[in-house]
Amino acid sequence: MRLGPVLNRIIAAHSYPPVAEKLLAEALVLTVLLGSTLKTEGSQLTLQAQTGGGPVELLVCDYKAGELRGYLKFDAERLAEAGSDPTLFALFGEGFLAITFDQAATGERYQGIVPLEGSSIGHAAEHYFEQSEQIPSLISLAARHDAGADCVAGGLLLQHLPEGEVGRDRLHVRHDHPEWDHAKTIAATLKDEELTDPATSLETLAWRLFHEDEVRVEPGTAVSRGCRCSTDYFAGVLAQFPLAERAAMADDKGEIVVDCAFCSRFFPISLTDIAGHDHAE
Structure with a gap:
């Protein structure tokens, strides 16, 4: 091939x-x-x-x-x-x-x-x-x-x-x-x-x-x-963490920045978006 x-x-x-x-x-x-x-x-x-x-x-x-x-x-x-x-x-x-x-x-x-x-x-x-x-x-x-x-x-x-x-x-x-x-x-x-x-x-x-x-x-x-990174995907993953851990990971803007090593991109995920996945569950 x-x-x-x-x-x-x-x-x-x-x-x-x-x-x-x-x-x-x-x-x-x-x-x-x-x-x-x-x-x-x-x-x-x-x-x-x-x-x-x-x-x-x-x-x-x-x-x-x-x-x-x-x-x-x-x-x-x-x-x-x-x-x-x-x-x-x-x-x-x-x-x-x-x-x-x-x-x-x-x-x-x-x-x-x-x-x-x-x-x-x-x-x-x-x-x-x-x-x-x-x-x-x-x-x-x-x-x-x-x-x-x-x-x-x-x-x-x-x-x-x-x-x-x-x-x-x-x-x-x-x-x-x-x-x-x-x-x-x-x-x-x-x-x-x-x-x-x-x-x-x-x-x-x-x-x-x-x-x-x-x-x-x-x-x-x-x-x-086929890098499967996306804001929605990462928000779903982060939603599995307890609320206190999410808050500790977030920056002053209320965002958790995820670094995808595969595609070398940064994804800022807001705590609000993550909470939305809680409701979806």
């Missing part, structure tokens, strides 16, 4: 340095790839990477019904010291990756947590699937932001899924299965420039890689910037 305009809408809300921008862009692509595996409409995938002493303190992205958002918190001075092409360890230290699936149909939440290991956040996600799901995976991520141009990022998720048929071997326990090795070898030929080249369609890439096998293209889901 590939992100262009929606990626730039998300990134434009912040003044990220190139290293941070590339990391967030790749994480957003990864979030969509993982979110696309959700089968129930309204389910949500949340990806979170947290520091273990590195300059990147927090990375969080989520995907729900085609809506995508993401945010990166970091120490600017320490990140600059990491150089222009830092390792995953240089960015996060002994950090961890958490992937959370919220299932809309059942209301259940499932979360897997693994160390941030490997040379990229994609490799860390491969480790998650290997350890938490026992599903061998190959994840390729790339982001490009040329001078004077918008950012473009792309990614590939290839997984060795179990056949799941009664009486047949489950493929995920057969790591030496020749078909999986064959597919990995072919997918490894995909170049970063191809993933980030808008002139090359995703269908063309799929055909180039796997034309010797069956290629089936399913309709995709349009992805949009």
Whole structure:
């Protein structure tokens, strides 16, 4: 998959340095790839990477019904010291990756947590699937932001899924299965420039890689910037706090100012508007 305009809408809300921008862009692509595996409409995938002493303190992205958002918190001075092409360890230290699936149909939440290991956040996600799901995976991520141009990022998720048929071997326990090795070898030929080249369609890439096998293209889901912040939403959240706590949070104008990290905007919410949600309840 590939992100262009929606990626730039998300990134434009912040003044990220190139290293941070590339990391967030790749994480957003990864979030969509993982979110696309959700089968129930309204389910949500949340990806979170947290520091273990590195300059990147927090990375969080989520995907729900085609809506995508993401945010990166970091120490600017320490990140600059990491150089222009830092390792995953240089960015996060002994950090961890958490992937959370919220299932809309059942209301259940499932979360897997693994160390941030490997040379990229994609490799860390491969480790998650290997350890938490026992599903061998190959994840390729790339982001490009040329001078004077918008950012473009792309990614590939290839997984060795179990056949799941009664009486047949489950493929995920057969790591030496020749078909999986064959597919990995072919997918490894995909170049970063191809993933980030808008002139090359995703269908063309799929055909180039796997034309010797069956290629089936399913309709995709349009992805949009999905920050769910609004005055009404925040007023409803604040209405859950006791009156005394609301009064303590308010400023001299009788407003509680909410900072949305995702879209980098401030929302002044009056105590009167919050009280209106009390009556609505």
